[in-house]
Amino acid sequence: MEFYRSHVLVCGGTPCVLEGCKGVRDALIAEVKRRGLDREVKVVETGCLGPCDLGPVIVVYPEGTLYQKVRVSDVPEIVEQHLLKGRVVTRLVGEAPQAGVVKYEEPTYLGVQERIVLRNCGVIDPESIEEYIARDGYRALAKCLTEMKPADVIEAVKKSGLVGRGGAAFPTGLKWSFTAKADADQKYILCNADEGEPGTFKDRLILEGDPHSILEGMAIAGYAVGADKGFIYVRGEYVLSIERLGKAIEQAKALGLLGSNIFGSGFSFDVEIRKGAGAYVCGEETGLIESIEGKRGEPRIKPPYPGTEGLYGKPTVVNNVETIANIPPILLNGPDWFRKFGTERCPGTKVFTLTGDINNKGLIEVPMGITLRRVIYEIGGGIPGGREFKMAQTGGTSGGCLPKELLDVPMDYFTLPEHGSALGSGALLIMDASHCIVDIAECFMRFFEHESCGKCTPCREGTARLHEIVAKIARGEGKPGDLELLDELGSVMQVSSLCGLGQAAPVPIKTMLKYFRDEFEAHINDRLCPTGTCGI
């Protein structure tokens, strides 16, 4: 039996890979061996540890010391000082929030962060099914298959209050119950890992850091609704996610945790990966289904909803990666446990990718209902240079914008819409006062014009006109009445577009008009860009 006194975790998430973590890992392994420590110290590659902006990041256990921006040239010092002599190399510790790090003797160090979805991210080697199992992996599946009836599983998910994390916030248990009720010879579970929202990369890091949690969650969903086949639709650029998922599927099959007659229960489940080609609209569930069927990625007319008529016309559950990652802990610990986190109406946590004008960029998991102020100032370390906060964009382009008036509003799926905004998928883009609202709006509208699939008129024409009008305002060619026109056009699109793309495209414009109308007016009436961004 191997016994190591120290584990060195090297973050192998994509942001850290880009910073050269592979070289650091190889250098660590070589140096540990050279110093004769290889039987005492184990080097493990993990998923994202959180502070992606400070990569490559490594953590040394049992102390739980997080080192940031580690270069190959730092490796001999870390090995000599820390691994041999037990002295922390303080110059590499820095200010990074020790997000994923479980501190020895200080398990409460996580502070305001709660880790349900990211429970294994940055803790285990994602390519080792044994490490996943060590941390209670596949126990929830075992419990469901041997102790619970499918209806009990759905009931537990309903009671947990989990709502979809893909943006639309539909209650997950209710969604499953539609598919469970549907009578069909074949049903499917689809995991939506298309993640097309600009600025969002949480699903990617969950898949890279803990792929087995997705397989387990999908198998549980399959058992609950009576589906024996699952597909994971992953964005094609997510090379590492695809690679690790592929390995995970093989390992699970080898141990019989996927395949036929799992735990001797008679239940069988298989998972396949499908790669997306990068169209934003293919993240929309029916566009995604068309794409898997090998057709052009255009949304279908709803109803019928996928729950009763989805992939190949069969009842299909479509869930987001983060939604699925919540499933095993909910089943293992029970719905009451889950409801201890977050708010009454919206239990659990939310994973965000924190980007933009913020000191600590990266991946965070916080209780649902936390305020933006706490995220920015307690976790994010504030805005660089102490500059003034202007707005945050939640959920990428399709979400809403949160001005400083909303800094203290609880961020959950139901409260933000009451203020005309939305929580969306999980991007949290912070912008300081140096940015021009009209410029940002122009950028967003360009995105929607480009991504509209063109199937329905309100969106195909509407996104083009929204962009055109905003671009004119930015050039100093706006006319009186433009703002009213934007508003009216937006309202028409919201009620008449076929899918969520066209329905959500006007949301950022509408919230910006609500909270920053004076800036638009300055561009139109005074031909002036208050921040000096637009060249007028």
Add this chain to the structure above:
Amino acid sequence: MKTVEELERIRKQAQAMTRLREGKETTRIVVGMGTCGIAAGARETLSAIMDELAKRNIQDVVVTQTGCVGLCEQEPIVDVIKPGAAKVTYGKVTKEKARQIVASHIVNGQVVGEWVIASA
């Protein structure tokens, strides 16, 4: 996988792989690895402890190092900290003594009184 017991068995075995990262309270052995400690043979002491733990298949002990504590003439120094008990500090721990400490203090809960230099 045909049974839940099978999963349990893998889980128990695999837990040793991740236990170090759980931050749970367990017995800790701390070896002084300052320059003086290393000069006095702390490296061999540490290896002996590791070897003895592995041989006995003891998984729930954390072994760490620390720097010089200012008792250079007592090196190699080894602390044993059991949850809920006072810290016991041993001095001049050769590799033979180290194995003995694992056997009696860690396994049997018997402090090796004659080598203790401090207890707090």
